[in-house]
Amino acid sequence: MSGEKKPPIWKSFGYAFEGIFTCIRKERNMKIHCVMTLLVILAGFIFHISATEWCICLTLFGLVMALELVNTAVEAVVDLVTSECRPLAKIAKDTAAGAVLIAAIMAAIAGLIIFLPKGIALFLG
């Protein structure tokens, strides 16, 4: 669309939100990320985590969800380019999925470091 007049900023935001909602609707993993995010937010309020811990959690939610959106975009582009079984298509999809996995594993470990001691302390009284 180069050379054409750019859409107003609110329309660009609208398209971005459309992308987010489409991903939530279509991708099972994105639904799981949303549920995990809500559970961690709930746990954050229950355990009164610090401002720094909130910032770490929010950054990791953002990272995992943003990578899931990019993964969905890569899948869509690959499927648009070819429906045949191609080694490059496999590399593109598998590496994009790997990026989400790495972020999700690190987020889970950070979550355990933040919440496990608080959970144990609450359990032991």
Ligand SMILES: Nc1ncnc2c1ncn2[C@@H]1O[C@H](COP(=O)(O)OP(=O)(O)OP(=O)(O)O)[C@@H](O)[C@H]1O
């Ligand atoms: N065109 C292709 N050529 C080669 N391998 C492919 C191709 N399309 C998919 N694959 C392989 O199948 C796997 C699953 O692809 P698919 O498009 O079904 O993703 P998905 O299971 O929907 O992923 P997600 O769970 O992240 O949405 C890919 O990671 C890749 O290894």
